[in-house]
Amino acid sequence: MMKPGDTILHMEGIVKTFQAVRALDGVDFDLGAGEIHALVGENGAGKSTLMNVLAGRFADYGGRIALFGRDVRLTNPRQALALGIGVIYQDLSVLGNLTVAENILLGHEPGGRAPGTLNRRALRARAQAVLDDLGFDLCVDEPVAPLSHAKQCLVEIAHAIRKDVRLLVFDEPTASLGADDVERLFEVIRGLKARGIGIVYISHRLAELPEIADRVTVLRDGKMVGMRPMADCKISVLSHMMLGRTLTEMFPPKRNTPGETILKVEGLSRPGMFHDITFELRAGEILGIAGLVGSGRTEIARAVFGAERAAGRCTLEGRVFARRSPRRSMARGIGMIQEDRKRDGIITGSSVALNVGASVLDRLSAMGVFLDPRRIRANARRMIERLAIRPPDPARAIQTLSGGNQQKVILGRWLARDPKVLILDEPTQGIDVGTKAQMYRLMMDLAAAGKGIILISSEFFEIVNLADRILVIRDGRIVREMPGPGTDVDALFAACVRKGDS
Amino acid sequence: MIQALSVVGLLAAICIVASVRSATFFSWQNLVYNVLTNAAYLGIIACGMTLVMVAGGFDLSVGSTTTVCSVAAVLTLQAMAGQPVWLAIAVAVAVTTATGVMLGAVNGASVAYVGVNPFVTTLSTMLIFRGIALILTHGGQTVSVPLAFKSVVGRIYWGKVSLFGVAEYQVTIPILIFVGVFAVSLYLLHLTRFGHYVYAVGGNENASWLAGINTSLVKSATYAICGLTCALAAVIYTGMSNTAQASSYGGLELVVIASVIVGGTPLGGGGGGLFFTLIGLLLLSVIENLLPQFGVQEEYRNIVRGLIILIVVAVDVLVRGSGKKARRT
Numbered sequence: 162m163m164k165p166g167d168t169i170l171h172m173e174g175i176v177k178t179f180q181a182v183r184a185l186d187g188v189d190f191d192l193g194a195g196e197i198h199a200l201v202g203e204n205g206a207g208k209s210t211l212m213n214v215l216a217g218r219f220a221d222y223g224g225r226i227a228l229f230g231r232d233v234r235l236t237n238p239r240q241a242l243a244l245g246i247g248v249i250y251q252d253l254s255v256l257g258n259l260t261v262a263e264n265i266l267l268g269h270e271p272g273g274r275a276p277g278t279l280n281r282r283a284l285r286a287r288a289q290a291v292l293d294d295l296g297f298d299l300c301v302d303e304p305v306a307p308l309s310h311a312k313q314c315l316v317e318i319a320h321a322i323r324k325d326v327r328l329l330v331f332d333e334p335t336a337s338l339g340a341d342d343v344e345r346l347f348e349v350i351r352g353l354k355a356r357g358i359g360i361v362y363i364s365h366r367l368a369e370l371p372e373i374a375d376r377v378t379v380l381r382d383g384k385m386v387g388m389r390p391m392a393d394c395k396i397s398v399l400s401h402m403m404l405g406r407t408l409t410e411m412f413p414p415k416r417n418t419p420g421e422t423i424l425k426v427e428g429l430s431r432p433g434m435f436h437d438i439t440f441e442l443r444a445g446e447i448l449g450i451a452g453l454v455g456s457g458r459t460e461i462a463r464a465v466f467g468a469e470r471a472a473g474r475c476t477l478e479g480r481v482f483a484r485r486s487p488r489r490s491m492a493r494g495i496g497m498i499q500e501d502r503k504r505d506g507i508i509t510g511s512s513v514a515l516n517v518g519a520s521v522l523d524r525l526s527a528m529g530v531f532l533d534p535r536r537i538r539a540n541a542r543r544m545i546e547r548l549a550i551r552p553p554d555p556a557r558a559i560q561t562l563s564g565g566n567q568q569k570v571i572l573g574r575w576l577a578r579d580p581k582v583l584i585l586d587e588p589t590q591g592i593d594v595g596t597k598a599q600m601y602r603l604m605m606d607l608a609a610a611g612k613g614i615i616l617i618s619s620e621f622f623e624i625v626n627l628a629d630r631i632l633v634i635r636d637g638r639i640v641r642e643m644p645g646p647g648t649d650v651d652a653l654f655a656a657c658v659r660k661g662d663s
Numbered sequence: 664m665i666q667a668l669s670v671v672g673l674l675a676a677i678c679i680v681a682s683v684r685s686a687t688f689f690s691w692q693n694l695v696y697n698v699l700t701n702a703a704y705l706g707i708i709a710c711g712m713t714l715v716m717v718a719g720g721f722d723l724s725v726g727s728t729t730t731v732c733s734v735a736a737v738l739t740l741q742a743m744a745g746q747p748v749w750l751a752i753a754v755a756v757a758v759t760t761a762t763g764v765m766l767g768a769v770n771g772a773s774v775a776y777v778g779v780n781p782f783v784t785t786l787s788t789m790l791i792f793r794g795i796a797l798i799l800t801h802g803g804q805t806v807s808v809p810l811a812f813k814s815v816v817g818r819i820y821w822g823k824v825s826l827f828g829v830a831e832y833q834v835t836i837p838i839l840i841f842v843g844v845f846a847v848s849l850y851l852l853h854l855t856r857f858g859h860y861v862y863a864v865g866g867n868e869n870a871s872w873l874a875g876i877n878t879s880l881v882k883s884a885t886y887a888i889c890g891l892t893c894a895l896a897a898v899i900y901t902g903m904s905n906t907a908q909a910s911s912y913g914g915l916e917l918v919v920i921a922s923v924i925v926g927g928t929p930l931g932g933g934g935g936g937l938f939f940t941l942i943g944l945l946l947l948s949v950i951e952n953l954l955p956q957f958g959v960q961e962e963y964r965n966i967v968r969g970l971i972i973l974i975v976v977a978v979d980v981l982v983r984g985s986g987k988k989a990r991r992t
Contacts, residue, residue: 216873239875254870256863258933267863268874270856277855320874 167194169229169328169359170215176223177210182563184210186383187224192328192359197350199362199370199391202380203403205564205593208363209251211380212330215361216248217241229327242268247321251333251363255313255320257306261299262288265319291319295349310454311342318349329353330361335369336454336619347373365403367396368650379403382593404594411598412626415646417608419446419629424495424582424613426465429473434460435637438473442582442613447604449628449645450617453657457637458617459500462584465615466490466497478581491520496575497584498568500617502591506571507559514541514555517573544573549599565596572603582613589623601627621650633657666979667927667939673975674946677953685956693952695834702948703837704896705919706941710848711767711892712919713940714885715781717852719865719932720774722889723785726915727792728766730907732897734799735762737806737907740816744809751812759894766792767890771883789916796909808905820902837899844895848937851888861885865932921968922947925975947971 170192177185185207192198200208214222220236227233228244235241241248255264262285263270271283288301297315305316314334321329331350335343350360350373362374370377371391378388379402386402401407422441429438435457442448452458464471467483467490475482482493490497499505508516518537523529525536541555548569552562559567568588575583585604589597604627608614618624624631628645633656641656682689708725715722736759743751766788773784797803808816823833852858860881863871872878901907926943928935950971954964 218873238873239877242875248873250873254867254873256866256870256933258866259863263859263863267871268876270859272856273854275854277857279854279856279859 168192169194171227172211172215172224173226174224175211175214175226177207177214177219177221180561183383185214185222188380188383188385190378190385192361194327194359195354195357196376197354197360197362197374199364199374199377200380201363201365201367201370201377201399201403203365203594203597204591205382206380206403207383208380209332210383212248212332212361212363215241215246215328215330217246245325245327246330247323247326247328248330249314249317249321249332249334251336253310253313253317255305255316257304259305260301261292261303261305261308261316262301264305264316265291265301267320269323288319291322295319295322295352296345311338314338314342318346322353326358328359328361330363332363333365334362335364335366343369367399367403370394370399371396381405406594406598408622408626411594411601413602413605415605417445417447417605417629419443420611423478424465425476427474427476429461429464429471429475431460431464431469431471434469435464435471435634438639440632440639442615444581444613445608445611446630447608447614447616447628447645449624449631450615450634451621451624451631451653451657452634454619456634456657458634459586460637461634462497462586462615462617466495466584468497491578491580494578494581495584496520496578496580496582498571498575498586498588500586500590502564502567502571507567509560511559512555513545513550513557513559513562513570514538516559516570517541517544517555518577520574521577540577544570544577547576548573548603563593563596565592565599568592568600569596572600580612582615583607584615584617586617587619588616589618589620621653625650625653666925666975667942669978670925670927670942670946670975674942674949677946677949681949681953681956685953688953688956691832695838698948698952700835700837701951702944703835703841704900705915705922705948706841706944707844707896707899708889708892708915709919709922709940709944710844710937711885711889712923713928713935713937714848714852714861715889716920716923716928716930717865717932717935718861718882718885719868720781720882720885721785721920721930722770722781722886723916723920724766724770724789724792725889725893725919726912727789727796728763728890728893729897729900729912729915730796730909731766731792731799732759732763732894733901733907733911734796734806734909735759736898736901737808738799740808740812741806744811748812748815752815756898759898760891763890763892763894763897764887765890767887767893768883770890771886774886775879775882793909800907800909803909805906805908808901813905816902817905818902820899840895840899844892845937845941852937857881857884862933865934867933918947921972925972927979946975 168191172190175185175188188207188211190211202208213219215235217235217238217240225232226235233244256267265288266284271280271287272278273280285301292299292301297319299312299315305313334346338346354360364370374391376388376390377394377399379386379399381403404411421444423444424442427439430436438461450458460469463469464484465475467486475484477493477495483489508519514537518525518540522532525533525540527533538555544550545553545555550566550569559570589600604614616624616628625645625648631643631645631648631653632639633641633643635657643653643656687693708729712722712725736755739755739758740751743754770784770788773779774781800806819836822836824836824839826832826834852861860876863876864878864881868878922944923940924930925946926935926939926941928939950967954967959967
């Protein structure tokens with residue numbers, strides 16, 4: 162049994178390169194038994210990559226790792242598991258087609274009497290024991306696929322916590338949890354700490370750290386920027402270390418003036434998803450939509466855009482529009498940047514030029530039929546320059562660009578159509594700090610030019626610093642409207658979470 | 664589940680209509696000797712194919728694999744001419760089985776260890792294996808079982824056994840072998856850790872890998888087992904004509920894959936199973952049996968076969984709502 166204070170993990174000079182990008186550039190990290198060490202940084206800083214090295218997902222990293230005093234070379238997940246490392250991933254890796262019990266014991270199911278068989282009764286009993294031990298309210302026989310995101314999180318945690326686990330990594334565990342679940346999670350984590358398990362806690366939600374972490378390490382652009390005891394740390398200092406600049410430097414000054422109403426949404430409803438959504442958007446206004454995961458924000462936006470079916474009435478510039486398909490919405494002057502860039506945004510395998518021009522190919526073709534490479538390239542170069550896309554090469558395959566630059570390409574796609582209304586769903590997710598600041602400036606430019614912007618974001622400080630008004634969505638309904646300037650992050654979070662408010 | 668139920672319903676409806684319109688359909692003779700015996704060797708391969716597809720892959724090369732196995736069986740018997748019958752057959756079965764497993768393992772190695780996707784891998788091996796069969800038969804000649812063994816080998820296909828000793832109700836050996844293979848497959852898929860992992864890998868291969876499951880071994884094992892089922896089917900079917908040809912079993916893979924899909928195993932794996940496949944196979948076999956009985960001419964039969972598959976899957980897609988989950992984000 163490890164004593165508190167024993168070093169269980171020592172990582173020195175870790176380097177990891179993906180193609181041309183140095184995701185980790187000589188990072189040091191260590192962890193003691195019974196310690197909660199927070200690892201923070203913006204997207205792209207390298208937190209997940211560092212933990213993936215620890216989980217054995219990459220065989221080709223540089224640097225030295227010592228576990229429980231012995232040097233190891235981590236090359237595959239099974240080896241990492243055998244050494245007592247458990248990871249709870251941000252994008253959950255639960256098996257939807259199996260039950261809760263089967264997920265909890267995945268990879269170490271109890272055997273039956275005949276060699277090679279499964280003892281299903283023991284499986285259910287052991288899974289139930291794990292759930293009871295952790296205090297999770299889940300049914301062992303339930304299939305996992307229909308469970309809410311929060312409950313799937315709990316299944317994932319129950320899976321990672323095994324009898325022989327000595328080191329646990331939590332990668333953004335609270336990203337999709339409500340306040341109650343967060344509190345329960347913290348209790349679980351403190352319980353694990355008391356058992357002498359070392360815990361790495363990855364988050365970019367700095368506000369929760371003082372409550373849970375003992376130490377904190379900040380990464381930025383693959384490098385270690387600093388390591389401090391939590392008690393000696395102020396949030397604003399951490400934030401500065403993470404961003405390399407102060408928060409106020411991140412956001413452009415407000416220079417847009419909201420004018421006439423251009424979009425009116427009345428009674429938008431879809432049974433089971435959202436109900437009676439009514440709001441207005443003015444030209445030159447940034448309307449923020451805030452809500453927790455599961456509140457229905459994305460579905461509402463997609464319905465306005467015509468990507469989801471819904472009952473209700475929408476008028477654009479006074480004329481009713483039918484919301485029948487994205488194509489029609491596009492023709493009327495509405496654009497939308499989707500939440501999942503990889504799945505719903507970029508056209509993998511295509512060039513930057515074709516991705517940027519995807520929505521205006523009719524204008525870039527001779528007689529609307531034959532693609533005109535010169536016009537396509539010219540369009541691409543215009544957007545590359547306007548949005549500072551790197552590398553500035555129209556012929557590059559889109560998937561080789563960083564997340565931030567890919568997002569700029571998608572933005573360029575919509576700007577080419579000069580929409581009157583632009584809906585942005587998590588536009589800065591998975592993007593490095595520098596590009597985030599650029600995106601904020603671009604958004605302010607668009608608003609100042611008279612476009613109506615709807616901004617959906619889980620980053621409350623984004624909404625608070627950019628929006629003129631904020632709509633709070635809970636359980637598919639608009640529960641409150643708050644002003645942008647002047648509202649602080651905690652108040653917004655509270656409004657998103659509080660039950661029994663109207 | 665809905666798809667499986669609709670298939671059962673469709674099968675029942677067709678059987679009822681058939682027995683009304685044709686006096687001979689529901690006879691033991693027709694059902695057992697024609698429908699089920701013909702379906703038996705397909706069913707054996709379908710057991711292997713189900714495993715492959717539940718794990719998320721599929722195997723276009725089963726027809727060619729079965730061909731190579733049947734050629735191997737006959738050639739082994741020829742090489743054993745002059746030996747006692749039972750020894751010759753035992754050796755032939757051993758050689759054929761080994762051949763099937765080896766060919767399956769080639770598929771498995773390519774898909775699971777090299778990383779070529781199942782479609783490309785098995786499309787290529789489909790051609791390669793058939794080429795091997797051509798070489799073994801010196802350019803496509805028919806090879807025959809030696810005269811001395813013909814009657815015993817023939818009994819593998821044509822032999823009948825009385826059910827519970829009642830002389831009126833006899834089942835053919837192929838059906839018995841299929842039942843055995845089906846039972847073993849059920850045990851493998853539902854009672855062993857390996858079978859559990861087959862579902863896990865089909866459900867989310869990445870998560871399974873991260874959980875420490877040896878996904879490469881699981882996937883390649885499913886292909887090896889499928890090869891094994893091809894070998895068994897070849898052994899049975901050789902008994903039908905006592906010959907082997909490099910050109911036989913064409914189109915076999917499509918029927919087997921269709922059975923699995925119609926039965927309800929989704930193309931991505933992770934669901935479905937052996938009973939589903941059995942239902943799918945029964946439906947397709949009954950339709951096969953009825954096409955000539957109902958006077959459907961040769962030219963139209965393919966259309967009927969294709970339409971059944973398309974309609975069954977389309978109904979499932981429409982009823983389930985094209986797989987989109989109603990979850991808020």
